Amino acid sequence: MRKIARVMSLLIAAVTLFTVTSAHAQSNGLGVSPRRDFTVQSGKSVSDTLYVSNLSLNQELQVNIRLVDFSAANETGTPALHLADNAPQTPWSLKPFVKLQNSVRIGAGKSVNIPITVTVPANQGAGSYYSAVEYTAQNPETKEKVNISASTASLLFVTVPGEANEKLRMKQFGAFESDKNDGGSFKNFFLGGAPKEFAYRLQNEGSIAEQPSGSMVIKNMFGRTVKEVEDVNIKKQLVLIGQTRRIQACVKSSVLTSKAPTGQETKQTVCDDPGLLPGRYTAQVALYYGLNGNNSQEILATASFWYLPWWSIVGLGIVILLIIGLVWLIRRAVSGKHRRYRR
Amino acid sequence: MTDSTKRVKGRIRIVFRTARLFVMMSVLATGYAMTSTLIAHAEQLGSRSLRIESSVAGTSTRHTFTFSYGAAGTNVGSIVFEYCTSPLLEIACDVPAGLNASTASLAEQSGETGFFVYDQQPNKIILSRTAATSPIANPSQYVFDGVVNPTVQDSFFVRISTHENTDGTGTAVDFGAVANATTQGVIISSEVPPILKFCVGLELGDDCTAANDSVIDLGDLNTSRVSHGSSQMIAATNAEFGLAIAVYGTTMTSGNNVIPALATPTVSAPGNAQFGLNLRDNSNPNTGLEPSGVGLTNPTATYDTPNRYAFSSGDVVATSPAATDTRKLTSSYIVNISSNQAPGIYTATMTYICTATF
Numbered sequence: 001m002r003k004i005a006r007v008m009s010l011l012i013a014a015v016t017l018f019t020v021t022s023a024h025a026q027s028n029g030l031g032v033s034p035r036r037d038f039t040v041q042s043g044k045s046v047s048d049t050l051y052v053s054n055l056s057l058n059q060e061l062q063v064n065i066r067l068v069d070f071s072a073a074n075e076t077g078t079p080a081l082h083l084a085d086n087a088p089q090t091p092w093s094l095k096p097f098v099k100l101q102n103s104v105r106i107g108a109g110k111s112v113n114i115p116i117t118v119t120v121p122a123n124q125g126a127g128s129y130y131s132a133v134e135y136t137a138q139n140p141e142t143k144e145k146v147n148i149s150a151s152t153a154s155l156l157f158v159t160v161p162g163e164a165n166e167k168l169r170m171k172q173f174g175a176f177e178s179d180k181n182d183g184g185s186f187k188n189f190f191l192g193g194a195p196k197e198f199a200y201r202l203q204n205e206g207s208i209a210e211q212p213s214g215s216m217v218i219k220n221m222f223g224r225t226v227k228e229v230e231d232v233n234i235k236k237q238l239v240l241i242g243q244t245r246r247i248q249a250c251v252k253s254s255v256l257t258s259k260a261p262t263g264q265e266t267k268q269t270v271c272d273d274p275g276l277l278p279g280r281y282t283a284q285v286a287l288y289y290g291l292n293g294n295n296s297q298e299i300l301a302t303a304s305f306w307y308l309p310w311w312s313i314v315g316l317g318i319v320i321l322l323i324i325g326l327v328w329l330i331r332r333a334v335s336g337k338h339r340r341y342r343r
Numbered sequence: 344m345t346d347s348t349k350r351v352k353g354r355i356r357i358v359f360r361t362a363r364l365f366v367m368m369s370v371l372a373t374g375y376a377m378t379s380t381l382i383a384h385a386e387q388l389g390s391r392s393l394r395i396e397s398s399v400a401g402t403s404t405r406h407t408f409t410f411s412y413g414a415a416g417t418n419v420g421s422i423v424f425e426y427c428t429s430p431l432l433e434i435a436c437d438v439p440a441g442l443n444a445s446t447a448s449l450a451e452q453s454g455e456t457g458f459f460v461y462d463q464q465p466n467k468i469i470l471s472r473t474a475a476t477s478p479i480a481n482p483s484q485y486v487f488d489g490v491v492n493p494t495v496q497d498s499f500f501v502r503i504s505t506h507e508n509t510d511g512t513g514t515a516v517d518f519g520a521v522a523n524a525t526t527q528g529v530i531i532s533s534e535v536p537p538i539l540k541f542c543v544g545l546e547l548g549d550d551c552t553a554a555n556d557s558v559i560d561l562g563d564l565n566t567s568r569v570s571h572g573s574s575q576m577i578a579a580t581n582a583e584f585g586l587a588i589a590v591y592g593t594t595m596t597s598g599n600n601v602i603p604a605l606a607t608p609t610v611s612a613p614g615n616a617q618f619g620l621n622l623r624d625n626s627n628p629n630t631g632l633e634p635s636g637v638g639l640t641n642p643t644a645t646y647d648t649p650n651r652y653a654f655s656s657g658d659v660v661a662t663s664p665a666a667t668d669t670r671k672l673t674s675s676y677i678v679n680i681s682s683n684q685a686p687g688i689y690t691a692t693m694t695y696i697c698t699a700t701f
Contacts, residue, residue: 029542029551034582034699037526055542055551077700078587078659109552132698139557146559146595146676148574150543151696181644182662213498213522215429230429230437231498235583235665238701258637266637266668286430288500288522293394293407296521 026062027108028137028150029055035155042160043122050154052104052135053111061106062138065114069093070132070155072243075201076182079155081132092209092241094118094131094156103138118158126162126291128209128241130155157209157238159291166290166297167206168239173285174198174303176248184248188305191313195305196271198232198283199248202299204239211238212299214287216249221280227251232285234269278312281305386413388503388519390482400525401441401494405450407486410503412455412478413517420475420509422458422485423502426466430500430520438466441494447487454483461510469511478505498524537582540669541697547575547671549636561678564689569611570678571630576695578640578661579669584700586640588661588672591694594618594654595678597687602678608651617679618691619652622660622672626650631675638670639663652677662700 031053040046054061069090073080082090089095099117106112116133132153139149175195178184186199204210211233218227232249239245250271257267287299389411396405408424426444427436445465452458455478461471468487493499500522504515542554559572580586594604595618605619611627622642624633627650634641640663645653652675661672674693 026557027542027554028544028557029540029554029577031538031540034537034539034580034586035584035701039526051536051538053538055540056554057552073587073589073659076662077584078589078662079698079701080657081589081591081696081698083591083657134696136694146561146572146691146693148543148557148559148693148695150541150554150576151694152539152541153696153698154539155699155701157701180641181647182664183644211498211524213500213524215431215434217431217433225433228429228431228434230434233498235585236498237584240701266639268639268665284431284433286520288430288498288520290392290522292398292523293392295390295392296523298520 026137026139027054027056027059028139028148030061030063030135030137030150030152031055031111032135032152033154035157037157037159038118039159039161040118040120042120042124042126042162045117045119047115047117049113050116050133051111051113052106054106054108057109059108063104063106064136064138065100065102065104066134067095067098067100067131068134068153069095070130072240072245075244075246077237077245079132079153081134081153083134092127092129094129094158097129097158098131098156100133120158120160124160125207126160126164127207129158129160130209130240132156159208161291161293163294164208164291165206166208166210166294167204168210168212168287168289168297168299169203169205170299170301171201171203171244173200173301175283175305178248188303190305190307191310193309194274194276194307195251196273197248197250198229198285198303199246200232200285200287200301201244201246202239203244204241207241208291209238209240210289211236212247212287212289214285216283216285218251218281218283220277226276226281227274232287276307278308279306281307385504385515385518388413388505388517391503391519391521393501393521393523395492395523398492398524398526400492400496400527403489403491405486405488406447406490407484408501408503408521409482409484410519411481412483412505416477417516418475418507419455419478419505419516420472421461421506421511422470423504423506423511424468424470425502427500427502430502430522432502432518436466436502439493439495439497439499441491442466442499443491444468444487447490449485450488451486452484454480456480458485471509471511473509475507475509492525496525496527498522537580539580539582539586539697539699541576541578541588541695543574543576543695545574547577549671550669551577559676561676564678564680564684566614566680566682566684569613569628571628571676573630573673573675575671575673577636577669577671578663578697579638579667580663580699581666582699583666585663585665585667586697587659587700588640588695588697589657589659590620590654591656591696592692593656595689595691597685597689600685600687600689602680602684602689604654605652606655608645608648608653610650611652611677611679613679614681615679616681616684617652617677619654620646620674620676621648621652622646622674623649625675628677630677632673634670634672636668636670638667639665640667640670640672642672660695
C-alpha cells in the first residue's frame, strides 16, 4: 500500500505534466504602423493616431499598450527594446512627452486608430527623441504550459528642430562582402568576383539620429570613373544616437521577383556583378547630413581595392612566360648571327 | 652610306618619333586633367546650409541658402545653384523628380549682395552681378521664393559654385553642396500606408486570420527522452526598412527551480537539463518546419541550424532586410531534464516581438 502511495505521489509530482486545453482563445495577430516620424517645435505639441488592427477573423484582440525605450541592437537597424519595468530611461526617451492609452479591445477583423499626443516642453533642447509603442496581445494566463504571445511595436521618432550637436564620424569605408546573416567583412583584395557592394560604418557622436545621404564613384587605376552609385543610403537608414551603424550600398543592383506556387509575389533588390576589369580601383564616397536649416555636414572617404580574378592571374602568367620565351628566342637568334658574323 | 650608319639613323628616327608621341600624349593628358578638375580645385564654400520653409514634397516654398565664400582675393561675378540627385561632380546631374526652380524669384540677399537672377532652368538658378568683385561679407544669404520641392519623398542636393565670369561659366572659384529632404505631406487616400503584420499561433495557415492558440503542449518531461513542441509565426511588412523578430521571456521555471536555457546552439541531449528553440526543420527530435512563403524573413544565425537549439531572452530570431511578403516561421522547443531536476510544475512564457528596423 505504501509502495503504491509513493508511486502515485511520484507520478503526481512528476516533473512537469503538460496538457493541452483550449483556454479562452484570443487573437494573437496584429497589424500596426511600423514607424512614425514627427517634427515638433519646443513648446508645441502634435496629435495623431496609431493604427492597430486585429488580423484574426474569429477572435477578439485585447491589446496592452505601453511606451518602451529602445537603442540599437547592433550595427544594423534592429532595435533592442528596453522591456524591463525597472529599465532606466534613456536620454533620448519620448516617455515624458507622450500621452497614450494603455489598452484597447479590437473586434475580430477590425481595426482602430489610437490617439497619441506628443508635447515638447518649451525649454527642451533641439535633438532626436525616440521610443517604441509596444502592443502586446493579451492571452489567458495558463500554468503548466509554454505560453506564447505576439507583440509588435511602432517606432516613434520625434525631431525637435534648432541648433543641435550633429556629428557623425566615419569609422570604416570599403568594399564589403556580406553573409546571409546580416554580417560580413570589409575586403581590399578580391580574387573571385568583383566586389558587389560597399559599406561604411558611421559613429553618431551627436544628439540627433541622423540619416546620411550621398553618392559614391569608383575610379580605375588611370583615374577614370568607371562606376557611379548615386544613392548610397537607398533605404534611408538611420544612425541612432551613440550607435555605430553599418550601411551597405550595391555598386550595381537589380530587382528580383519571386513567385510562390500560390501566386504570391515578392520583390527583392539584389547586388549584381558590377562588371569591372581586373586592376586596382579607388572608391570615393561623399555623405551629407544635417537638420533642415542647419549646416550641411559633409563626410568624404576614400578606399582602394584590388580585383584580380584567377583567370587574370593565369593570363598574366602566360603573357610573362611568352615574353620570357620571346626574349630568349631573340637573344638566341642574335647571338647565332653574331657567331656566324665572327666566323 | 654604310649599313651601320643607316641603322643608327633609323634608331634615332624611332627615338624622335617615340618622344614626339610621348609629348603629345602628355599634353592631351594634362589637358584632360585640367578640364576635369576645373571645379575640383576650387575652394570650399564654408558653413553651407539650405533651409526649406516647408519640406512637404511637391509644395512651392522658400529656399534659403547660407554660406561663406572660401577663396580670398578672387573676384566673384556669378553664383550657380544646381539641384541634383547627387552631390558629386563626377556624377552627371539628374534633376530631382518634380523639382521646379524655373519661376523662382530672388526675394532677399544679404552679406555679399548686388546679385540678380541672370538665368534659370527647372533645376538651375544663376545669379549674376554687373561687375565681379572680391567677396568680403561672410556669411552671405540668398533667399528664393517659389521653388517647387521635389515631388518624391527623398533627399536631394544643391551644388553651389561661384564664378569669376558674370554668366556662371568658367572655372569655379568656390564650390560646395548642401543636402536636404522632402517629407510626406497629406496622405493621399489611394496610397497604401506602411503596415507591419505579425501573428503567432500553434498552427497557422497562409495568413494570420486564424491566429488564436497560445499554449504549447510539451508532454511529460522525462530524463530518458526529449520533450518537444512547436509554434508558428507569420510576419510581413511593406515598410522599406524591413523587420526584426525578437524573442523575450524566461526559460522553464517552477518557483526557484529552473531548467537552464542553452546559451549557444547545442544538440538535444536527454538526461541533461536543457531548454532551447530554433526555427528550422529538425530530425533530432523530429520537429519543426523550414521557413515557407515568398517573403524575405529568415532565421538569424543562432536559430538557423537544424538540430541545434538555443535561447536567450531578447535575441533576434529572424530578420528581413527589406519590405517582405508573408513568410511563415516555425519555432521548435526542446526540453530535457537531468535526474536531479526538482519536481514541480514548470512554465515558460515566450513573447515574440516584431518591429520594423530603422
